[in-house]
Amino acid sequence: MKIITSNPYNKTHWKNRVRDPITQQIVEEGVPFTESRANNFEEGIYNAYMYIMDLQNELVRTQIQLAAIGRAPGNAGAITDTLDGSSINLVRQTAIADIIREVAAGTTVLPVDSIAGFEVGTEVTILDGTNYEVKAIQSINEADKTITVSALQKLFSKGAKVAESSLFMDVATKTLKYGTWGTFTVSVSEVV
Structure with missing residues (x-):
């Protein structure tokens, strides 16, 4: 402007x-x-x-x-703005990991296959085919490849994903909400 x-x-x-x-x-x-x-x-x-x-x-x-602010240190690319076609800090979220063994409700330490791209303080979504939770990362142990969060409320199976949370602004309710997870099919047609 x-x-x-x-x-x-x-x-x-x-x-x-x-x-x-x-x-x-x-x-x-x-x-x-x-x-x-x-x-x-x-x-x-x-x-x-x-x-x-x-x-x-x-x-x-x-x-x-x-x-x-506070959801991702330095905004770390966790937020994009496409409200008017322009972007603020448009960075593809690439921090994603698999949980390498089943974790029970109450667990705070998540054993993962990779900690690349994750930062302390960043909110992550933990999800499998049934459950999901959103947690802030409290600490990361590089040697053990673990991510510490507050106690899980649900059980997550081996292979559950841990990824930076997707957020969007709900203009109608004037709140920041978590994006949806799912599988999408995209088709592209060439018009000549």
Whole structure:
């Protein structure tokens, strides 16, 4: 969004046509209402609304950024903004690992096949074919390839995924929510 340092609107200083009350002679011509002056109104109103829309978009982006603070250190690419087609820190989330053995409810240490890309403080989603939970990483043990989180509420089978949480802004409820997980089929057609 462009910073405006002075008002770009070309303001008209209006004066009424003044007539002598006795002779009805024009004493002061005044400013005539013309097509160009009316279009100046329209252009000014249009530009004001465009600026308001830019401010609203900037406000939503700021809300997303503020909601993301603490979810991923330095934002670590855990948030993207596609609300208006532009992006903020558009980074593909690549931190993903498999749990190498079944973990029971109450478990806090997750044995994984890789810790690459994970950071302490980042929120991760743990999911298998049945369950999922969202947890913040409390610590990472590189030697043992383990990730420590708060106690799990559910059992997760061997092969369950641990991945950075996907987030999106629900504009209707003005809240940051977790994205959905699933399998998607995409087809591409070439139009000639």
